[in-house]
Amino acid sequence: MFLVVLIVLWCALFALWWNVKPRQPSPPVYPGALPIIGHAHHMLGGLSQLWQVESDVYRFCMENGGVTEFRLGPRSIYVLADLDxxxxxxxxxxxxxxxxxxxxxxxxxxxVTAPAVIWKSHRKILNPAFNQQILNTFVQEYNVQARRLVTELASEAGKDQFDVVPYLKNIVLRxxxxxxxxxNPKDENQERIITDYGRALGIFYASMVERLQSVWLHLPVFYNMSDLKKRQEAVIKTLKNLSQTIIRIRKSELKQNLYSDSTKEATSGYKSMLDLLLDGGENQEFTDEEIREHLDTLIAASFDTTRVxxxxxxxLIGSYPDVQxxxxxxxxxxxxxxxxxxxxxxxxxLVYLExxxxxxxxxxxxxxxxxxCSQSAVQLKDYTFPAGTTFILSLYAMNRNPVWGADVNEFNPERWLNPDTLPDNPNAFAAFSIGKRNCIGKHSAMKFIKTTLAYILRRYRVTGNIKNxxxxxxxxxxxxxxxxxGLQLRT
Structure with missing residues (x-):
């Protein structure tokens, strides 16, 4: 009896202590969390519905202090929108x-996926491959592909509106x-490899999204028993084989000097990223498998983002005639x-185009x-988070932060022409990620996009409607x- 009373007394004292002890403030939880599963039910449905949920989480985060808790089963993910x-x-x-x-x-x-310790050393080695001198050598190839694109688009000029994505997919991949x-994209065998790689990459992307949406498949025990794992392993094997084939071809060309443009490239200073990675391999900076991993990462990181x-x-240009x-x-x-x-x-x-x-x-x-993911405690403005915390940084929300002004949600290119109209906080523009682990290829992407649009818009008048x-x-x-x-040929 005494033991029972002691246990009850201990429980009562613990409950009292729990209710009166000082606590760290907690961020607001996104509405709609259910017991056990949290917000996992929001991950179900189509991808357009998923974007509606995602953008609503960002909106809620912006309106409630810039930090929001989103729960996936037992895991808490903290969404951030505050710039600092x-x-x-x-x-x-x-x-x-x-x-x-x-x-x-x-x-x-x-x-993109490497642990921090590996990323730091590899990023340092790769940075010189993305300097302006090397990127400038790519511009001529951008011209070649942009010319090819405007020729391919000629079949659509003067007709009904059409889906431009397949055309852009091809030029970006090439x-x-x-x-x-x-x-050399003119080589039929290499052209086939490019096409096969693009197709396999699309399948791999779809499998990644399928796993992201299926929260139970986040757990290895369920994923390892799933059909998705088998399908994903098959497409990964295809992508690895294609990349390894390309690497072997390029190694052979460089070694035997059989590539038709190698002499020209040597004299012009042109070197592909793979050539630079292979140089790193010869210097024992990268293993063959690391070269393949970096190559696949660079292709994936630049392919879809540039296309969209x-x-x-x-x-947008087709929606605003004055801008065009x-x-x-x-x-x-x-x-x-x-x-x-x-x-x-x-x-x-091309200041206005930029x-x-x-x-x-x-x-x-x-x-x-x-x-x-934090490796140690992190102190933010209003909250402290322990090691092991998962964060989602909403670049979308940062780019639509109120510091952009009353027209934050409007398309207004003129804001970029006057420094006085831009936010004082330089982190407000986060299109290419933020901080030290940002996008290594942002300058090459801008050069390519500028060049491509310069060709399209000199040849065609574009129509579109962003509101739809x-x-x-x-x-x-x-x-x-x-x-x-829609496209109309300029005369």
Whole structure:
């Protein structure tokens, strides 16, 4: 009896202590959490519905102090929208959360998925490969592919609106392969490899999204028993084989000097990213498997993001005739007729076109979120989080922060032409991620997008309607309805 009384007394004292003890403030929880599963039910449904939920989480976060808790079963994920808190996490938490492990079998030590200690050393080695001198050598290839694109688009000119995505997919993939790998797209065997790789990459993306949505498959015990694992392993094997084939071809070409353009490239200073990675392998900086992982990562990181940025840019330009007219006038002043090549000296002069691209990236950030995991306690403005906390940094919310002004949700390229109209906080523009572990290829992406749009808009007048666009949350933000455009040949 005494023991029972003692236990009851202890429980009562513990309950009293629990209710009166000082506690750390907790961020607001996104509404709709259910017992046990949390918000996992919001992950179900189509990808367009998933984007509606995701964007609503960002809105709730912005309206409630910039930090929100989102629960996936027993896991808590903290969504950040506050500019300063996002920068704090970005520059103190370099490791990625468990969801990035879903791509590790393919990308492993690539820059996106690598643990912080590997990322730091590999990023330092790779940085010189993305300097301006090397990127400038890619511009001629961008011209070649952009010319090919406007020729292919001729069949759509003067007709009803059409889906431009397949055309952009092809040019981006060819350009990525040429500049990243150095292959010759005119070679039928290499062209087939490029096509097969693009198809397999699309299947792999779909499998990644399927696992992200199926919260129970986040647990290895269920994933290992699933049909998805078998399908994913098959497509990963295909992608690895294709990359390894390309690497072997390129190694052989460089060794035997059989590549038709090798002498020209040597004299012009052109080297593909693969060539630079292979140089690192010869210097024992990278193993063969690390070269393959970096190659696959660079292709994946540049392929979808560049394609969707071009898509959104064309829709927006087609939706605002005054903007399109101003771009065209700038192109005439800087470049003249549609046949002139775009040089590296021309690109900085296309100031208004760059403003349009930046405004496109601000409103329709291709990668709307990034994940980080803390290795030690993190102090934010209003909250302290322990080691092992998972954060989602909403780049989408940062780019739509109220610091952008009353017209934050409007397409206004002019804001980029006057520094006084831009936010004082330089972290407000987070289209290419934020902090030290940001996008290594942002400058090459801008050069490619500028060059491609310069060719399209000198040759064609574009029509579109951004108000009709509906988006989905894939691995990137992409339009799925209302994204068709029309083309009229300029005379």
């Amino acid at each position: 808190d996002c920068l704090t996490v970005a520059n103190t938490c370099f490791d990625k959360p468990y969801i990035y492990d879903f791509g590790k079998k393919l990308y492993d030590r690539g820059l 350009s990525v392969y040429k500049t990243m790998i150095g292959v 940025t071009l898509t959104f840019a064309l829709i 007219t101003r771009i065209w006038k700038e192109l005439q002043e800087v470049l003249g007729g549609p046949e002139k090549d775009v040089t590296r000296h021309d690109l900085p002069k 403003a349009v691209i930046k405004e496109t990236l601000r409103l329709y950030t291709p990668a709307p979120k990034i994940g980080r 666009v509906q988006c989905q949350s894939d691995l990137v933000l992409k339009p799925i309805i209302g994204h068709h455009i």
